[in-house]
Amino acid sequence: MADSSNGSSSFWTQGNALLRKNLTFQKRKVKTNIRLISVPFFLCLLLVLLQTVINHELDKPENRCGCICVDAQCHQKNCGIQYSDLDQVSSCPIPNPPEWPPVLQIPAPEYRAVYTDVIPISDLPSESCRRTGSCPVTMLLTGNNKSLGEIFAGNMLKNVFTRDDSDILDNLASNVIMSLKMIQGSESKTEISNFLDPAFFSDLPIYNLQSQCTSNSTFSVDVKETNIIFRQEVRCAQGLRLWRNSSYEVNNELFKGYRKGNIEREINEIVAAYDLQNSNGNNFNISIWYNSTYKNDTGDQPVGLVRVPRSLNLASNAYLQFLQGPGTKMIFEFVKEMPKPETQLRLDVSSLIGTLFFAWVILQLFPVVLASLVYEKQQNLRIMMKMHGLGDGPYWLISYAYFLTISAIYMLCFVVFGSVIGLKFFTLNDYSIQFVFFFIYINLQISLAFLVAAMFSNVKTATVIAYLVVFASGLLGGFLFQFFLEDTSFPRGWLIVLELYPGFALYRGLYEFAQSSFTGNYLGTDGMRWGDLTDSTNGMREVLIIMCFEWLLVLLFAYYVDQVLSSGSGKNPLFFLKKIQKKRPSTFRKSSFQRQDSKVFVQMEKPDVIQEREKVEQLLLEPNINHAIICDNLKKVYPGRDGNPEKFAVRGLSLALPRGECFGMLGPNGAGKTSFISMMIGLTKPTSGAAFVEGLDIRTHMDGIYTSMGVCPQHDLLWETLTGREHLLFYGRLKNLKGSALKQAVEESLKSVNLFYGGVADKHAGKYSGGMKRRLSVAISLIGNPKVVYMDEPSTGLDPASRNNLWNVVKRAKRDRAIILTTHSMEEAEVLCDRLGIFVDGSLQCIGNPKELKARYGGSYVFTMTTSSDHESDVENLAKHLSPNANRIYHISGTQKFELPKHDIRISDVFQAVESAKSRFTVFAWGLADTTLEDVFIKVASGAQAFNVLS
Template sequence: MRLEFLKEMPKAAIRVRLDLTTLLAALFFTWTVQLLLPVILTYLVYEKQQKLRLMMKMHGLKDGPYWLISYFYFLSLSSVYMILFVLFGSFIGLDIFRLNNYSIQFFFLFIYINLQIAFAILLASLFSSVKTASVISYIYVFGSSLLGEALLKLFVEDASFPRLWLVIMELVPGFSLFRGFYELAEYAASGNHKGKSGMQWGDLNDPANGMKDVLVLMSIEWILLLPVAFLLDHRPAWHPLFLFQILSTKHSSPRWRLDKSKQSFSTKIFADMIKDDVFLERKVVKRSLKEIDTRNMIICHNLKKVYRGKNGNPDKLAVKGLSLALSKGQCFGMLGPNGVGKTSFINMMIGLVRPTYGTAYIHGMDLRKDMTEIYENIGVCPQHDLLWGTLTGREHLMFYGRLKNLTGAALIKAVEESLKSVNLFQCGFGDKSVNKYSGGMKRRLSVAIALIGNPKVVYMDEPSTGLDTTSRNDLWNLIKRAKKECTIILTTHSMEEAEELCDRVGIFVSGNFQCLGTPIELKARYGGTRILTITTAVEHEEEVARLITELSPSATKIYGMSGTQKFELPKREVRLDGVFGAVAAARGLFPVQGWGVADTTLEDVFIRVAKDARAFDVLS
């Protein structure tokens, strides 16, 4: 019989069901879960970039509690995210969530979020910029997902591809996540087609199922990444190139010996030129270490800091054998030009850098051995305000107050008093976020943070910078009250502030103190002159100079312009009544438009000492 055409026999209608799981596949779900990585990483890098973690450490927060709290915070955040992720997928009817065993899904996601947190902590130790960390993390998130879809998926479906290489590729957390979702999607599609459930615990023993390998691999990697992240976080002591640094140091030792020999001549000259007050301070330090109880004192004994030269540059001796003894109730001021070693000294005292030689004792605790205990007893007001922009002033003080072991009513009372003391209690400023504060308000909050909890020692780096006159005077009064119960070391460029607050002052130049004493002692010792200022017509300048020379042969003209002249008159030659007599005589000879006489200020002493020290450095 001749066949003219073909025709299908009638059959039951097939209901076509659109499965979003097939369309989205593992790629979309891998993206969704990995988007938590940039969030965690930028949070950790932000605290490091803004030096907030450093600020917390200086106020007593140890590394262990910091990482433990951070870890469980991120774990809680990730767990809520994963639960909502699975529930929402089940609610909209996605087979990958609806058909597969929920306990397998949650176990798989729980292992992965722990691995992801450990991976973020590892990456955070490698970045110091939030922008860089954010860009790199997003490249990783989308790159690993796309490579999983384009590369890993082909290898998984290729039965001839070696399984060992698959395991090696899945060491990348993003690939492990993709492989897990791929297996869940395959079992969900198979169960939907056959009308059965998806992946069950018994299916993990199937050789074709890679979920078991993924779970084991992620668990091992999670456990191993945590100690590696810890070591990288402390890489100043455990740097990967530590061995090469040792070898380079050995090879460079002849240069170091040569540098030391060159420095020996300068050291000898320096020892010969050392001021009596600095030499006396060293004797006090030595005697204190032997005879006096150091539990209520700060003693710096021969502190030195050498920064090793790089790329052929010589070593930099930033602090040259500094010795200092301070007792409770003193406010000590460090004065000095920029770049002379003040910051290096402060950084050694607060544990940011380790002394090359020498040590310091903070109320009986050794700087080299007991830094953890020292952090619990100090307060720090850094030069730049280290604050969280989203927190209020009250929340800052509550947080740092807890670090100082304040709780309950004592904490609330201390916070209220701190806000009032720095004028942040009025108008509800204490309950506003810090990003709404002015520069002066942030500065006052930083001072309040340094003083909360009654620390034994407080370090302040230019505390009144940016404050108006009224706020500055209020802050000075606060510091005066606080120093009765603690020892304060502050740096400042304001001579008025140093005279107002400091019981003792040290002028720090070229890595060491050039002089030590009270402001009155320093002015008497280095300012044995009076400054006479007189203004006349230009044609009478020579007559004025002649009268001053007759009054004091050792007088020095230090300024002269358009008839205005300044003369430095030694006190040993000229009494104050003699100056008045000379001005009266000048008035009898020619018109005097204005005149004035003043004693040497602390600023004059500072300028003179700094110039002498620099001149000595040039000669040596």
């Protein structure tokens, strides 16, 4: 091939080659990309359809606030709670919210303070009252003036309940009423609590706090709101006021009764405590302790603060009565919430259920990236690219940027489409926050794919496991992790630990977006803004920080793992601690060679092999730049496993190969040829010994060797969706071919291997026949004028015409480069190889050109004669007459073959003997042939194997 390179390619030249290949490869995957994009497309459409159906149901008259016509023509309507039912309250306007009596939250009867092991205080009631439900409600008092405290305590509670059924709400407000129900107060959504206070409309009773309960203290009342009547039970709760000598005693007693868990005996609660401090007739100074451990219905906010007004009112009235007498009272009758306009019922489905589904949409990119990386690993394409000069730097940069671009386009389509069709999840939240969040996560996801790809070697296995991780992450996030998020008692530190798993970090971020958009849509406000990230309840900031750190750490670790376990033999795990090694000097190394088995080699090796070894030693002492390959005592030993002994694949191979020479390696299967090639191309490391390619050591400078090396592997390593032309363009660019030189080199390569005409060059390689793939592999190995080429059985599967054409290509190519070729075809070896080496059981048995080997190991002629079976003995006598040392090697149906030592006969004597024999009996056919290379191969291989067996 007439192409030539312009030296080793630069970083950006390699990156450009890989980028062009990836873009071409991407164009072949249009249908796959459409299927990938269709997942979020159809999911968003499904959410819109579901939203439409729900909105349609919510807009039905039975789900809207009830209205009645004022006039006959119904020009005017009155709408509101009084014309509606309770199911429609959330959509009704409430211009004048109802007044509700303030309540004081108290413990349930079974949790009220009693004498126990936890609080062994004698003035508390006996624990037996819990069985009858008659335990009093305990209040504690302390201060500097005990006498004032006793008067104060006596004024706090009435002795009787003033009952007036004509105005039950006013009646309840005038008394100290309490509720076991944990209501939401001003933190709740206004469409419910400002109409129906859970304290008055529940299955639990209302308690009336008195100094002493009587037999008629329990009764039922009817509470009416507009046209709705509720029946509510009112019970008496006895108040127990106890004096303590100091605030320390109060504090200690309160904490002993703190609700610590689900063990009932640990719950011994006191409703409130009052510290009068230095109060007197001229000064009212009081501190109120209350229990704030109760939560509202959603578990979001404590309700203790909403109960303070009634406690303070109770204390204020007691002090007023101390000053002015029992008839003095500070009125605190009602509490009231803000008015509420009519509301259109809307439920944002994308925010409500989108977290789980959107997590799956984003996570599905992970199997796509992982499968692509594992595919290159499984098909050895990464190795192939590296052996043709692609460095790790350009590979990582372009591959990462390639996957990042695909992921970014995918996410952009997802967000844009969701916004266009009106999903509140996207339209209400700040797009810049979404961009930062999604950008960081897809980078983290790509880094994880690079790291995980090192653990797999099969695409199907990696894909199945990746999709299992995708679905498991979503389900665990929706049905486990979300419960931890919504439980305010769950430790924040453990949330951060869980978010270290990228799937949960993604889910937390999407959850925060969903909560913000749901609330914004409901209240008519914006969703998440940058200022919201400072809110302690918003977890987006910590998620962004966690993902940023993980992205950088995972990326660095993935690169480290790739260097240690990368294609080829990899690097030492501590490679980053070593100094950058410089190129070895021209003297290669010192002359002292360490060979453990030198005596054995001297005894076993043939003179030609010993001569080659001595030549290598001389070249290492006085290097010759004409020798492209020098192997010095190269060994490869595979360790024994499962009780099996060590396997010696290559036993001390020494070989010197100049430029312009094609060296053929012959040997039976398992002889070690492929192990030798694998060491030379960097797939495995030699156990001992050294080899130098263009002056560079294969143990330390393989990256430099790759820039001047071409490989035709035993099995074709091709992208099935790329054409033959695209393969050659890619590898040509890696070899620094550009412009017209690249185009000319590709065309010449295609023509030389007969892949140019008939549209074959632009046909996908996956549709090539086996022979066409083989020819393309040979063309790839020779593109860019590599200095050293390794061909492992290049003509396998070719028809005779294609094989002959391929031989011509190789013969032209070897003029200015060194070629090592392995083959089982003796004809191919004779045609192509300048020298041959027969390899048996890991050792080089002989070396030389084909004529030398045939002369050395084939010192006999093969005499063949075919007659009738009656004259077989005559033919045998004829052979013995020609040479007493004749040896019959073949005999069947009148055809016999004999080996005749060359030193015993002359060819003219054979012709005369045959002519004489023809006069005595009929000769059907005869022939005299020199020893073939195949005979030499069989003889050498058989002899070496027999020797090894005897050894």
